[in-house]
Amino acid sequence: MKRLHQIVSELLASGKAKLVIGYEKGTGEKRRPAFISDANEVERLVFDSQCSHNLSVYLTKPEYKHVTEIAVFATPQTMRAVVRLAGENQFQDKKLSFIVMDQDQNALLIEGAEVLANHLGKEKIALSSAQEELLAKFEAMSREERFAYWKEQLSNCVKCYACRAACPMCYCTRCTVEVNQPQWISVPSSLQGNFEYHIMRAMHMAGRCVDCGSCEAACPLGLPLNIITRRMIKDIEASLGPDIVSMDTKSVLNTFQPNDKENFIR
Amino acid sequence: MQTENYTITDSNLQQLLQALLSSGQKVVAPVRANNKVLFKEIKSASEVCSDHVQTTLSAKHLAFPRTEVLLQYKKTGKEVTINDFPFDAVPQTFLWGSRPCDAGGFAPLDGIFNWDSKDAIYNKRREQLTIISFSCTRHDDACFCTSMGGGPGNTAGSDMLITPAGNGTNIAEIITDKGKALFENYTSLFEEAMGADKEQYLTKIDKVFDTAEIKAKVEAFFESKVWKEQSARCMGCGACAYVCPACACFDIQDDKHGSKGSRLRCWDSCGFQLFTLHTSGHNPRETQARRWRQRVMHKFSYMPDRINVVGCSGCGRCSRACPADMNLAEHLEVIMKMEAEKI
Numbered sequence: 001m002k003r004l005h006q007i008v009s010e011l012l013a014s015g016k017a018k019l020v021i022g023y024e025k026g027t028g029e030k031r032r033p034a035f036i037s038d039a040n041e042v043e044r045l046v047f048d049s050q051c052s053h054n055l056s057v058y059l060t061k062p063e064y065k066h067v068t069e070i071a072v073f074a075t076p077q078t079m080r081a082v083v084r085l086a087g088e089n090q091f092q093d094k095k096l097s098f099i100v101m102d103q104d105q106n107a108l109l110i111e112g113a114e115v116l117a118n119h120l121g122k123e124k125i126a127l128s129s130a131q132e133e134l135l136a137k138f139e140a141m142s143r144e145e146r147f148a149y150w151k152e153q154l155s156n157c158v159k160c161y162a163c164r165a166a167c168p169m170c171y172c173t174r175c176t177v178e179v180n181q182p183q184w185i186s187v188p189s190s191l192q193g194n195f196e197y198h199i200m201r202a203m204h205m206a207g208r209c210v211d212c213g214s215c216e217a218a219c220p221l222g223l224p225l226n227i228i229t230r231r232m233i234k235d236i237e238a239s240l241g242p243d244i245v246s247m248d249t250k251s252v253l254n255t256f257q258p259n260d261k262e263n264f265i266r
Numbered sequence: 267m268q269t270e271n272y273t274i275t276d277s278n279l280q281q282l283l284q285a286l287l288s289s290g291q292k293v294v295a296p297v298r299a300n301n302k303v304l305f306k307e308i309k310s311a312s313e314v315c316s317d318h319v320q321t322t323l324s325a326k327h328l329a330f331p332r333t334e335v336l337l338q339y340k341k342t343g344k345e346v347t348i349n350d351f352p353f354d355a356v357p358q359t360f361l362w363g364s365r366p367c368d369a370g371g372f373a374p375l376d377g378i379f380n381w382d383s384k385d386a387i388y389n390k391r392r393e394q395l396t397i398i399s400f401s402c403t404r405h406d407d408a409c410f411c412t413s414m415g416g417g418p419g420n421t422a423g424s425d426m427l428i429t430p431a432g433n434g435t436n437i438a439e440i441i442t443d444k445g446k447a448l449f450e451n452y453t454s455l456f457e458e459a460m461g462a463d464k465e466q467y468l469t470k471i472d473k474v475f476d477t478a479e480i481k482a483k484v485e486a487f488f489e490s491k492v493w494k495e496q497s498a499r500c501m502g503c504g505a506c507a508y509v510c511p512a513c514a515c516f517d518i519q520d521d522k523h524g525s526k527g528s529r530l531r532c533w534d535s536c537g538f539q540l541f542t543l544h545t546s547g548h549n550p551r552e553t554q555a556r557r558w559r560q561r562v563m564h565k566f567s568y569m570p571d572r573i574n575v576v577g578c579s580g581c582g583r584c585s586r587a588c589p590a591d592m593n594l595a596e597h598l599e600v601i602m603k604m605e606a607e608k609i
Contacts, residue, residue, distance in 0.1 A: 031593050032591035033498075035495075053589075063553055163504050186521065187531070187532060188333035188519055220505045220586075221302055
């Protein structure tokens with residue numbers, strides 16, 4: 001932790017960071033996001049294998065949008081989100097630094113999203129064997145079984161929007177669910193409204209989701225939301241090739257190419 | 267009424283539940299699903315989960331559903347037909363296996379829904395609800411009922427309270443007329459009180475603060491930077507409000523389908539960015555810090571002022587559900603320890 005605290009102290013002292021978004025000890029054994037702008041508080045910060053929140057979610061929140069110099073503790077999932085967000089031009093006014101853990105669990109300072117993108121390399125989002133197994137189990141179900149499964153799951157959704165709030169890629173200043181003229185998505189938490197919301201969210205995540213798992217982790221009801229996003233990642237890979245996180249890859253639903261192999265698009 | 271004490275064995279307790287189910291009554295109890303425990307309507311006594319500390323969602327939906335149809339309308343030419351809320355269709359419901367903090371959570375709702383106008387729909391659902399709570403024999407890090415004036419064996423809000431006393435027996439307290447009515451239907455299942463003090467069977471939760479002290483503190487620290495510090499990690503979802511037994515904010519929506527539709531009442535949350543957004547575009551609570559302050563002030567200052575009840579039963583659900591680990595008891599403790607000069 002000493003090296004970590006030293007890096008943070010230097011960032012704050014030099015003014016390279018006005019705000020540091022890291023982790024601290026939370027309730028029980030939990031780790032939670034910590035916000036520090038005073039070098040005297042660096043001792044609070046921890047960065048270990050239990051730290052799991054994707055802190056890049058805060059960079060686009062209205063509370064932190066105006067802060068230019070921010071340092072963020074970045075797990076591999078956070079790095080992927082940062083690179084995608086940078087690719088979507090979300091950090092044009094920002095001077096960001098990142099603190100990552102190298103293979104030997106030493107804190108490493110990376111300055112700028114471009115450098116972070118290089119550090120990450122051309123990472124392909126790949127599912128773990130456990131995730132593949134879960135998906136395979138799910139795909140073995142009949143269409144009716146799957147529909148029954150989602151009806152059961154989504155009937156528990158209360159539309160607290162924790163999945164949306166925790167998702168780094170959900171940064172719209174006004175979400176479709178909050179537009180009421182016209183009303184695209186029905187507001188009440190009913191089975192139909194819940195389906196509409198989750199389908200809409202899935203569509204907006206296609207080719208953008210970095211599989212950080214924040215939506216599912218945030219859901220107070222434990223809904224298996226990652227089944228949806230992971231299935232999309234597989235579909236994208238099957239139709240369009242590996243889902244690579246880099247500054248210059250465009251999202252699937254945002255891209256048009258005149259030489260597309262599908263005829264209907266022309 | 268004066269609380270009456272009896273004893274009931276584990277097997278007779280099961281029989282009581284079975285008898286309610288067999289007589290076709292609607293019974294809602296904690297059920298395990300998805301590694302979460304939720305209050306659901308049950309058809310069999312075996313569905314009931316009893317090894318949990320707390321359900322993820324409260325039982326408030328039994329009186330204040332997350333979405334409910336207040337009325338339905340239909341236009342035919344120039345004629346409008348309105349179908350009012352079907353009061354007679356609200357079934358008698360037995361809430362089985364709630365905790366004292368669930369039962370206690372209905373007091374703030376009762377206050378809010380009867381504050382100025384009396385909410386006939388809410389009151390009808392409450393009238394039809396009989397609450398059979400079970401005292402807590404264990405708790406977790408998030409529980410703080412004793413600091414909110416409740417406790418693991420508190421009777422307030424329950425119609426009947428069962429305290430497991432070991433050796434297959436339970437202490438049964440009949441607290442209200444509704445509890446008495448249930449008891450009288452199944453008197454043979456109960457035995458004379460054994461005279462044991464229930465306290466010895468309850469889990470011990472330290473009282474850390476006092477509601478009157480909190481009220482004074484949050485009011486004194488209205489302008490403090492503490493709200494911003496504590497809410498820095500708040501992501502702006504509605505999880506805390508939706509799991510809370512005492513949060514009563516709602517949103518009225520019209521679900522329109524051509525010439526007919528329904529007027530709905532849906533849960534809402536003060537944590538949402540849209541919650542206080544004015545038509546002009548101005549939002550008096552523009553930041554998460556102001557929304558967090560509102561949440562705390564509402565529960566611990568405004569509600570005691572207006573309806574004479576604290577808007578929190580210390581169930582700890584918000585702390586368990588928060589994806590950013592905002593722990594209400596911990597935050598209140600920080601505020602309690604603050605001194606004037608540190609504003």
